[in-house]
Amino acid sequence: MKPLIEVTNLSKTYGKKSTAFRALKDINLTINEGETVAIVGKSGSGKSTLMHLLALLDQPTTGTIKINDINSHKLKQRQLNRLRNREFGFVFQQFFMNANDSVLNNVLLPLKISSTRRRARKKLALDALKTVGLEDKASNKANDLSGGQKQRVCIARAIVNNPKIIFADEPTGNLDSVTGDKVIKLLFDLNRNKKVTLIIVTHDLELANKCQRQIHIKDGKITKDTGTKTSATKKEAKK
Amino acid sequence: MRLIDIIKTANHNLFQNKIRTFLTILAIFIGSFTIVLNTAINSGVNSFIDKQVESIGGDGFIEVFPAAMYDQVNSAMKSGTAATEYNPDTGSALSSNISDSDLEKLRKVEGVNTLEIFHMLSPEWITSNHTDKKYNVAIEYFPNTDFNVDLSAGQMLDHEAKDYEILLTEEYLEPLGFKDPEDAIDKTITIGFKQTTLCYTQPDNCIKKVDAKVVGVQAPGILSMSGELQINAALSDAIYDGSMKGVPVETAAKANIIAVGSVDPEKLDNIREKFRNIGYEIMTIDDTVGMIRTFLDVVLIVFTIFGAIALLAASIGIINTLFMSVQERTREIGLMKALGMGSGKIFLLFSLEATLLGFWGSVFGIAVSVAAGLAGNGIAHSTFLADFPTFSLTEFTPLNVVVITLTIMLVAFVSGTLPAIKAARKNPIDALRYE
Structure with a gap:
């Protein structure tokens, strides 16, 4: 397995001097292609900050993040945008949908941003909706869907661009356990069928345990990383 | 994101909050309506004047003044005082005359077809x-000019005729006791004028009379607007000779003279230049009408300023609307940025939203002002403009409409930049966390 994300000495500090708050302290980790990783921790532990940094939504104070062996510091804003647009998918706890827009339009937003042609993006969006089992809701208003359906639309939006990595921030946080399980199953199916790397931020241990690997965070530090055998061996081999 | 998608998204976003958008557009509409209607009236009135000038064929008509006279009037207007220094070389500016030798020189200038001296007449009644x-009454005699005088009855003056002839204007019909233009034809009117020398000795009995035949009645138009009645050569001579009776011939010949003529309109600029070198200024119908135009322009500028102020207020409305819109869609901005939309495109999205507000406001304003303008034309033609069927009070030219629309869109775009910059600068994380 190839390392996909390599993080070295990563720190993030909010504020300056006296009011400075170190949200992340000296994080080192490697995430391999096709892994399912749970970042676990209580609220305020720094797990969301870590995800934001991994997803290149935010800049670390110190340390480097390499994606596919490319140092993110060396990427220009335009290239970062392009990378997020083409390679990443996002699923958020609060969905973040345009409530008044149709389901289809919500799903094809990433393709609109990437300037995909009208016909192609409609087809890709319908395919993505099919994957999450909501192709019949394409022309519904996003606001008219139930919570579980909304999150499935968000997953469709996250996979419409065929990403390598999906970042899911508390994907089941707003859902009851039955619909939550459905959403989780969808995500793991994607991992299995399309080899999508999953990075899930959660405080739900049950969900975390379904992932191959759990990274526990507390006060901005990794307290426990179950690792994966293969990645561990590779790390050894590298040394 | 493609431009077409940005435009569509911006337009879609615009109608998310219909009442707010409508009110903002309404404010722009008021400004655009005022400006468009104003411009249309300006263009309507000016094109009417143009048509009139063209229809009387006055393109090549000039009046020639000694430069000193012209300068005195001009410098008095510029300096705000008529008390300018006396120059013995030119003499009294207002009594300067055209010498015979100068007249010959002027006649030889290329493009001058005719140039004749005539005397200004000032009849009493x-x-x-x-x-x-x-x-x-004011009368005028234009020798050798080929005006196309628009007549509502009768015929043009005959300058070769020995009989005394006059053209009336419609405004003199009723006072002089004529029912309509036809009724006045071939009737006799009487003009009274002072015999200058006689007035020194018999001030109460120095007015002489001359009878003239009405040959035609001038239709309302730019020529009749001056209020002057046109007379033929014979009548002009009779009045002039009568009023100068007893004055030494040489003095009389030099009093109150002015030259008029016709020139090739194409060469007007060149002629103006050459005349100036000889010491004379010319005035065309356009120059005369220019004063009317200047007055109109001032009125319309004032109204356009009102429109501009309305637009200024509207642009503050745009800024406000856009700021609210940016605030409301903070999370949406965060999402789009997370999904890889660049700051430039976010800026474009919001500033285009502002531009579209301007676009819809001006389209709305144009539509209503065109409707109002056409309705106004209809009303005007059935009332105070009934005599001028060719005069459209308002005239909408595509160029004006496009220029106004683009200007308003530019103003709206500029108003939108501040909120759009705010949107573009949002950090995706903070925007997504925004509650």
Whole structure:
């Protein structure tokens, strides 16, 4: 397995001097292609900050993040945008949908941003909706869907661009356990069928345990990383 | 994101909050309506004047003044005082005349077809057998000019005729006791004028009379607007000779003269230049009408300023609307940025939203002002403009409409930049966390 994300000495500090708050302290980790990783921790532990940094939504104070062996510091804003647009998918706890827009339009937003042609993006969006089992809701208003359906639309939006990595921030946080399980199953199916790397931020241990690997965070530090055998061996081999 | 998608998204976003958008557009509409209607009236009135000038064929008509006279008037207007220094070389500016040798020089300038001297006449009054009252009157005689005088009855003056002839304007018909233009034809009117020398000795009995035949009645138009009645050569001579009776011939010949002529309109600029070198200024119909235009322009500028102020207020409305819109869609901005939309495109999205507000406001304003303008034309033609069927009070030219629309869109775009910059600068994380 190839390392996909390599993080070295990563720190993030909010504020300056006296009011400075170190949200992340000296994080080192490697995430391999096709892994399912749970970042676990209580609220305020720094797990969301870590995800934001991994997803290149935010800049670390110190340390480097390499994606596919490319140092993110060396990427220009335009290239970062392009990378997020083409390679990443996002699923958020609060969905973040345009409530008044149709389901289809919500799903094809990433393709609109990437300037995909009208016909192609409609087809890709319908395919993505099919994957999450909501192709019949394409022309519904996003606001008219139930919570579980909304999150499935968000997953469709996250996979419409065929990403390598999906970042899911508390994907089941707003859902009851039955619909939550459905959403989780969808995500793991994607991992299995399309080899999508999953990075899930959660405080739900049950969900975390379904992932191959759990990274526990507390006060901005990794307290426990179950690792994966293969990645561990590779790390050894590298040394 | 493609531009077409950005435009569509911006337009879609615009109608998310219909009442707010409508009110903002309404404010722009008021400004755009005022400006468009104003411009249309300006263009309507000006094109009417153009048509009139063209229809009387006055393109090549010039009046020639000694430069000193022209300068005195001009410098008095510029300096705000008529008390300019006396120059013995030119003499009294207002009494300067055109010498015979100068007249010859002027006639030889290329493009000058004819140039004739005539005397300014100042009669006392006009009356007819059908009324006891006397009326103020101004008359003019334009030798050798080919105006197309628009007549509502009768025929043009005959400058070769020995009979005394005059053209009335419609405004003199009723006072002089004529029912309509036809009624006045071939009737006799009487003009009274002072015999200058006689007035020194018999001030109460120095007014002489001359009878003239009405050959035609001038239709309302730019020529009749001056209020001057046109007369033929014979009548002009009779009045001039009569009023100068007793004055030494040489003095009389030099009093109150002015030259008029016709020139090739194409060469007007060149002629103006050459005349200036000889010491004379010319005035065309356009120059005369220019004063009317200047007045109109001032009125319209004032109204356009009102429109501009309305637009300024509207642009503050745009800024406000956009700021609210940016605030409301903070999370949406965060999402789009997370999904890889660049700051430039976010800026474009919001500033285009502002531009579209301007676009819809001006389209709305144009539509209503066109409707109002056409309705106004209809009303005007059935009332105070009934005599001028060719005069459209308002005239909408595509160029004006496009320029106004683009200007308003530019103003709206500029108003939108501040909120759009705010949107573009949002950090995706903070925007997504925004509650």
